[in-house]
Amino acid sequence: MDFINNSILLAGVEIGTHYYWKVGEFELHGQVFIVSWFVISLLLVASLLGANDPKRIPASWQNFMESVVEFTKEIAVNQIGAKSYRTWLPFVSTMFLFIFGSNWAGAIIPWKLIVLPEGELAAPTNDINTTVAFALLTSGMYFYAGFRKKGLGYFKRYIQPTPILLPINILEDFTKPLSLSFRLFGNVLADELTISVLVLLVPLFIPLPIMALGIFAGSVQALIFSTLAAAYIHEALE
Amino acid sequence: MDTIIAAASVIGAGLSVGLAAIGPGIGQGTAAGQAVEGIARQPEVENQIRGTLLLSLAFMEALTIYGLVVALALLFANPFAG
Numbered sequence: 292m293d294f295i296n297n298s299i300l301l302a303g304v305e306i307g308t309h310y311y312w313k314v315g316e317f318e319l320h321g322q323v324f325i326v327s328w329f330v331i332s333l334l335l336v337a338s339l340l341g342a343n344d345p346k347r348i349p350a351s352w353q354n355f356m357e358s359v360v361e362f363t364k365e366i367a368v369n370q371i372g373a374k375s376y377r378t379w380l381p382f383v384s385t386m387f388l389f390i391f392g393s394n395w396a397g398a399i400i401p402w403k404l405i406v407l408p409e410g411e412l413a414a415p416t417n418d419i420n421t422t423v424a425f426a427l428l429t430s431g432m433y434f435y436a437g438f439r440k441k442g443l444g445y446f447k448r449y450i451q452p453t454p455i456l457l458p459i460n461i462l463e464d465f466t467k468p469l470s471l472s473f474r475l476f477g478n479v480l481a482d483e484l485t486i487s488v489l490v491l492l493v494p495l496f497i498p499l500p501i502m503a504l505g506i507f508a509g510s511v512q513a514l515i516f517s518t519l520a521a522a523y524i525h526e527a528l529e
Numbered sequence: 530m531d532t533i534i535a536a537a538s539v540i541g542a543g544l545s546v547g548l549a550a551i552g553p554g555i556g557q558g559t560a561a562g563q564a565v566e567g568i569a570r571q572p573e574v575e576n577q578i579r580g581t582l583l584l585s586l587a588f589m590e591a592l593t594i595y596g597l598v599v600a601l602a603l604l605f606a607n608p609f610a611g
Contacts, residue, residue, distance in 0.1 A: 477595065
């Protein structure tokens with residue numbers, strides 16, 4: 292592990308070491324916040340630049356941002372349906388863009404150049420707390436969607452098609468966030484681990500295809516997370 | 530860490546990834562094979578098939594990743610390390 296951490300530029304994965312911030316009696320994982328803020332400001336600047344002077348015929352940056360929004364819109368429309376996707380579009384695209392931004396920020400930017408007293412900067416999604424927060428937000432969102440559409444009648448879903456399935460239906464509400472968070476966390480961490488193990492074996496060139504795979508997997512995971520979030524919302528609306 | 534616990538954890542971690550890789554490996558092979566067949570039969574829907582394939586492959590991959598998460602928990606956050 293020491294060797295990986297000593298090599299320049301390449302991030303060595305330090306599991307279990309964090310850059311702690313003490314706020315009151317809580318300990319925060321500072322490295323997650325720093326990179327999250329970075330990603331948030333990047334997304335903010337990108338969308339502000341795209342929307343500050345909207346033209347009827349979009350040019351350059353506005354054009355790009357519009358195609359990005361179209362892409363996320365397609366995710367929502369495909370899952371939720373053209374009739375009621377609009378209400379849930381902001382959530383789905385925020386999820387997609389933020390996870391995509393975090394995964395790529397972790398994969399592309401050489402954070403190793405910035406040295407922290409403890410721990411290291413990496414994708415915010417390689418911390419399980421981040422992904423659990425995303426997953427719980429998704430849970431909250433589909434419950435909200437269900438209640439908004441059907442009120443307390445939403446609970447009827449639990450005894451359909453037969454009351455025998457009640458325990459399984461209840462269990463599903465717990466397994467959904469669990470699998471969502473583990474999937475994202477595991478994939479991002481697995482990419483970083485594979486790269487650092489390969490770097491340990493062969494420090495030059497060989498890890499490059501795996502890094503490309505990591506970039507690809509990062510975008511696919513963002514797509515999957517937002518698709519699933521949209522699918523769960525659709526399920527609650529049905 | 531107790532040596533027995535350490536040894537058992539390492540073996541368990543290796544097994545958890547290895548065993549978790551079997552099922553998804555077979556599943557992904559089947560899915561990819563069917564997709565290739567579909568593309569060979571109807572090359573015009575290749576893009577759609579590719580999209581669906583990638584999405585479902587990632588779902589299957591997630592199963593292995595669960596094994597990996599268990600392995601990581603055993604290695605780096607072992608609850609029995611005491």
